Amino acid sequence: MFFQNWEGIARTVTVGILAYVTLILFLRISGKRTLAKLNAFDLVVTVALGSTLSAILLQESVALAEGMVALGLLILMQFLVTYVSVRRAGFAKLVRSEPALLARDGAFCDATMRRERITRDEALSAIRASGGRGIEDVSSLILESDGTLSAVFGRAA
Known part of the structure; x- marks a missing residue:
């Protein structure tokens, strides 16, 4: 319950550092808008990134490579949605609410x-x-x- 083995702790530390560095790198590449909480859609993506990072760290069934792809996919989808939203008013209305x-x-x-x-x-x-x-x-x-x-x-x- 309190301790299973050193191997699990070493995995968590190693994968945690690599996943964290990957997330920071992806966020720097994708720009500030990725974590902006300008609407509910943005908030959902931010929460999903945190949840994905947590799964990578704590679930041994999630390989680091799979987790990195998942983080990259979420960030890519956020980028694409915001990119299209800026260029297509109809799409923007579909994914975000008005004040x-x-x-x-x-x-x-x-x-x-x-x-x-x-x-x-x-x-x-x-x-x-x-x-x-x-x-x-x-x-x-x-x-x-x-x-x-x-x-x-x-x-x-």
Whole structure:
């Protein structure tokens, strides 16, 4: 339970170092956008990379070469999806969500909040976390593409 053998520990250390170096190399080659969490799709890829790295480290049934291919495949697919998204608006709409206006000029947009499944309490919590006191302080409250809530304060003239 606590210790099986030194061979398993040596494998974890060796494979861990090699997999880590491979991941860093792939991420440097693919660019900053690969780990940007600009939308839900990006977050899923980031989590999948972490899960894949974990599987490479801890599952003896996953060979290092297979794990490296899996990491490379995830990064390549992320690159291709973002590459096509930048060039084709229709494809971009398919893979990412648009921001949603949840409140404007001190009033909630109830229909949008219902559609996005955001409660008033969650919205008010985001407003307070951004430095506001309540909905009356908000010029706009936006549910961003990555799932975060952004509060804009001050009324437009």
